Amino acid sequence: MTWINAALRVGFDIVLAPFSGMPDMVGLAVVALVCSIGMLWVFKRTSNQDALAAIKSQIHAGLFEIRLFNDDLPAIFRAQTQILKANARYLWHTLPPMLWIIVPFFFVVAQLQFHYGFAGLAPGDSAILTVRLSEGAEELGKEGKPSAALELPAGLVVEVGPVWAPALREMSWRIGAEKFGDYRAAVTFGDDEIEKSVVVNEEITRLSPNRVAKGFLAELIYPAEPPFETTEGIESVEITYPDREVNFFGWRTHWLIAFFILTIGFAFLLRTPMGVTI
Amino acid sequence: MALMKSKSRDGLARMVALAAISTALASLALSCAKAPPEKQVIVLGFDGMDYEFTRRLMRQGRMPNFSKVAAVGVFGPLATSVPPQSPVAWSDFMTGMDSGGHGIFDFVHRDPDTMQPYLSTSKTEGSERAIEIGKYKFPLAGGEVKLLRHGTPFWELLEDNGVESHIYRMPANFPPSGSATIELSGMGTPDILGTPGTFSFYTSDIFVNERQISGGEIHALDFWDNRAEGRLSGPENPFLRRRQKLSVDFTLHVDPEAPVAKLVVGDEQRILAVGEWSDWVPIEFEMIPTQVLPAMGRFYLKSLRPEVELYVSPLQIDPMNPALPISTPENFSKKLARRTGRFYTQGMPEDTKALTGGIFSHEEFLRQAKITGDEILDQYEFVLDDFDGGLLFYYFGNLDLISHMMFRSTDPGHPAYDPERDPENLKVIEATYEAFDRIVGYTLDNMPENAKLVVMSDHGFASWRRSFHLNNWLIENGYMVVKNPDKVGGTNIYSNVDWSRTRAYGLGLNGLYLNIEGRESKGIVPASERDELIAEISRKLLAEIDPKTGEPAVTRMYELEETYEGPYLGIGPDLQVGYNKGTRCSFQSAIGDLTDEVISDNMDEWSGDHCMDHTKVPGILLTNRELVRPARSLKELGGSILAEFGIGWSETAAGG
Incomplete structure (x- = not known):
């Protein structure tokens, strides 16, 4: 998982780097276009195109039958039954390509979420940096407040903290951004020394709200930053970035909605030139 | 095939021509829309800015921008409304009518059926029809918030004449009227x-x-x-x-x-x-x-x-x-919040109740008031930057509530004057006036070159030394009768009032109503005796002398029909009491509560007020050039702003 994420991070950073200063939709549209082409290509090769074409013809025939015999109730019911059966067969035939598509699509969406789902801090903004201990590591806090230190580079300051919340197994600081930059905050917690990226930037760039300890599931969900090794049972180091909305032709919305609309739109436009039956 | 090509070429040519015409029309429309109107008027509403206080600071050279504007334009007192309460005053201003025309006589009105007070400016109604399933009910229609202020606001006439109006936080305008290009509701907006x-x-x-x-x-x-x-x-x-x-x-x-x-x-x-x-x-x-x-x-x-x-x-x-609707268009509040951050949407955000309730210290109150003031100021910079013509009205309410809480600092004769703390509080008020002067300076530096600047306030301020318990005065003079004479003090909202023997009652900060037969649910005063009773009560109140100061407690009485005109006289109190400067109706009496005395020292943190004789608390009017049509009162000022654009009040508006 670690190596796959590392490769994907580099790949997406390179692909999206030219669009970082441009409007949100430019990079998103390019990725959506590439995804549409990729999905159509996979769909064509992993589906039974002849069967799909035949099923679609049957559906069309059923619709035509309803239109032609609209005064013949038994014929309409018969046609509708045929359409439903054809639809079920259609879904069955699209299952294999969907299974092929879903895994790479998940990785793409996960990477895009960390480019388009969050906004970087702006100078003057505050954010909360939290070290979370894994379950069972509460011993650290048994004797009172565990010793922890946060070292910040110039450009970031500690505003308040740390606050030890034993019930949450969390140690938190409120930090402030003073100027633009791509920073590394260093947290010392017991024997662990962990760095965490903190980005003060208005452009579209990869943001990691959560750096996690090594582990398949955690890395799958939070691929935006390399995992760390821990001896103190630290689960993650988090920072609160604000959510980002993208401007989709004047409509400010979550990037995923815009991305799905674009991907589906491109796929419909390209299916004929690419000779794909969907 | 050739025909098809020819057809498609024709079609292409038509499309290109159509596109060119559309583009030209769009550009023309855009250029028309973008062209700045000939007239640009900016109105700054400084709630509670007192004429005398302002003049003193100007004379001391502490309000240089005011002095600069006054030197080339006009500066003077602006007559306030009857009574001089903000919702009434701002309604006078925006409609050009008095309370009889716009229907706002006080912060609160009373329901003559239940004798309970209600907010005078707006009313929220839930949906009446709903489907009930188990423990749930599903309303079949949305609820409704009604603006109870009537009349045509002057900006509606501007809009009718093609002049854009941007109205920010106009009091008594919740929910927004919907008639301006941009509106953000202000005083009257609930939490x-x-x-x-x-x-x-x-x-x-x-x-x-x-x-x-x-x-x-x-x-x-x-x-x-x-x-x-x-x-x-x-x-x-x-x-x-x-x-x-x-x-x-x-x-x-x-x-x-x-x-x-x-x-x-x-x-x-x-x-x-x-x-x-x-x-x-x-x-x-x-x-x-x-x-x-x-x-x-x-x-x-x-x-x-x-x-x-x-x-x-x-x-x-x-x-x-x-x-709930707080802006026009409805998504404007979101646009503003995106640009300047979230902000207090509540009408009067300075939390005076936390101070009077002992939760805030003075320092904590000032800190909270500063947060509210800073938000409004940050937004003003954005709004002024965005303004490119027509009318901009922007309201600042900070001074009013700070003055309410600290105005005793201007008056060493106030019973609660604290020689240790109040000199510092006086500095706070003066600093707020100076900050408002800087707002004028900022506006002068950033407004369009030929814009007309109008700075106005709805009323002035006075130290509130003495509290007049109107309902107790009515008891003492036999106009109100209680059920249990041993329990006069500490009762609430008329709970001890014997309506079958009560001829008059006080509600609101200046209102006095008669208990009229057929109007009030338990009315006993025949309509034929109303005028006589009004005259009698007025005479007695005007003769009331404050035993501590030896001065009249009341200097002016306003009879409903003589003071107001318009279709909403039926809502208003039969009499408005114009208290002497320094005296005001007590908080208890304003909501129908009773106490043990008629006049007492005001020891409340709320130590400044303006709900008195309207001639004694004028607001201010400052303009950078003579107005086309001069205004002496709030009621005239809306018409003067219309006149700047060459527009008169319509026949439906009584203003002017």
């Missing part, structure tokens, strides 16, 4: 509970009882193991058949050593040190699994040791997702 503002104060002190106080609620915090848990209260859940309030739990994780804590509300978290304010925290009340009520609040961590004390601002309508 999420539908009240003028109800704060919450949470404490871990086990000896403090949970209770409601004026303008706030005190709650207990469950505190153990460095964790305090509380519950934010929302309005009633409209989706439940049984009346049940919405609520959201929050947790405060208190650091075992340092004076800091982590606040967790829903998905939101904040870290606060003692003495710090949070930014706006979005809060969602879940009504049913698919529906939430969005709100927001600011948290102030007052103390962690020995007791945890947390103040939560009145929960506001969230401008990013407003539960």
Whole structure:
């Protein structure tokens, strides 16, 4: 998982780097276009195109039958039954390509979420940096407040903290951004020394709200930053970035909605030139 | 094939021609829309700016921008409304009519059927029809918020004549009239509970009882193991058949050593040190699994040791997702919040109740007032930058509420004057006037070159030394009779009043009503005796001498029909009492409560006021050039602004 994420991070950073200063939709549209082409290509090769074409013809025939015999109730019911059966067969035939598509699509969406789902801090903004201990590591806090230190580079300051919340197994600081930059905050917690990226930037760039300890599931969900090794049972180091909305032709919305609309739109436009039956 | 090509070429040519024409028309429309109008008028509404106080600071050279403008334009007193209360005054200004025309006579009116007070400017009504399934009910239509102010606001006439108007925080304009290009509602906008503002104060002190106080609620915090848990209260859940309030739990994780804590509300978290304010925290009340009520609040961590004390601002309508209409167009509040951050949407955000309730110290109140003032100022810079013509009205309310809380500092003769603290408070008021002077300076530097600047206030201010308990005066003079004479003091909203023998009652800050047969549900005064009774009460009140000062307590009485004209006289009080400068109706009497005395010293933190004889508390008018049509009063000023654009009041408006 670690190596796959590392490769994907580099790949997406390179692909999206030219669009970082441009409007949100430019990079998103390019990725959506590439995804549409990729999905159509996979769909064509992993589906039974002849069967799909035949099923679609049957559906069309059923619709035509309803239109032609609209005064013949038994014929309409018969046609509708045929359409439903054809639809079920259609879904069955699209299952294999969907299974092929879903895994790479998940990785793409996960990477895009960390480019388009969050906004970087702006100078003057505050954010909360939290070290979370894994379950069972509460011993650290048994004797009172565990010793922890946060070292910040110039450009970031500690505003308040740390606050030890034993019930949450969390140690938190409120930090402030003073100027633009791509920073590394260093947290010392017991024997662990962990760095965490903190980005003060208005452009579209990869943001990691959560750096996690090594582990398949955690890395799958939070691929935006390399995992760390821990001896103190630290689960993650988090920072609160604000959510980002993208401007989709004047409509400010979550990037995923815009991305799905674009991907589906491109796929419909390209299916004929690419000779794909969907 | 050739034909097809030819056809498609024709079609292409037509499309190109059409596109060219469309583009040209669009460009023309765009250029017309973008062209700045010939006239640009900026009106700054400084609520509560006092004429005498301003003049004194100008003479001392402490308001240089005012002096600069006055030197080339006009500066003078602006006659206020009857009575000089903000909702009345601003309604006079915007409609050009008096209370008889716009229907606002006071902050509160009374329902003659129930004798209960209600807010005069707006009314919220839930949906009457609903489908009930199990414990749920599903309204078939949305609720409605009604603006109770009548009349045509002057900007509607501007819009009718093609002049854009941008109206920010005009009082008595909630919900927004919908007739301006841009509107943001101001005074009169409720918090999420539908009240003028109800704060919450949470404490871990086990000896403090949970209770409601004026303008706030005190709650207990469950505190153990460095964790305090509380519950934010929302309005009633409209989706439940049984009346049940919405609520959201929050947790405060208190650091075992340092004076800091982590606040967790829903998905939101904040870290606060003692003495710090949070930014706006979005809060969602879940009504049913698919529906939430969005709100927001600011948290102030007052103390962690020995007791945890947390103040939560009145929960506001969230401008990013407003539960009630607060702007025109409806999404404008979201646009503004995106540009300048979330902001207080409640009408009068300065939390005077937290100060009078003993939750805030003076310093804490000033800090909170500064937060509200800074938000409004930040937005003004954005708004002025965006203004490219027509009318811009922008309201600043900070001075009014600071003056209410600190004006005794201008008056060493005030019974609660504190020689230690009040000289500092006087500096606060003066600094606020100076800050408003800088707003004028900023406007002069940043407004369009030929724009006309109008700075106005709705009323002035006076030290409020003496409280007049009008209902007790009515008892003493035989106009009001109580059921239990041994329990006159400490009763609330007429609970001890014997209506079968009561001929007059006081409600609101200046209002006095007669208990008229056929009008009030338990009325006893025949309509034929009304004029005589009005004259009698007026004469007696004007003769009332304050035993402490030896001066009249009342200097002017306003009879309904002689003072006002218009279709809404039926709502208004039969008499408005014009108290002498320095005297005001007590808070108790204003809502129908009784006390033990008729006139008493005002020892409340609320030490400045203006609900007196209207001739004694004029506002100000400052313009950078002569107005085309000079205005001497608020009622005339709306017409003067219209005249700047060459427009007159319509026949439906009584103004002018």
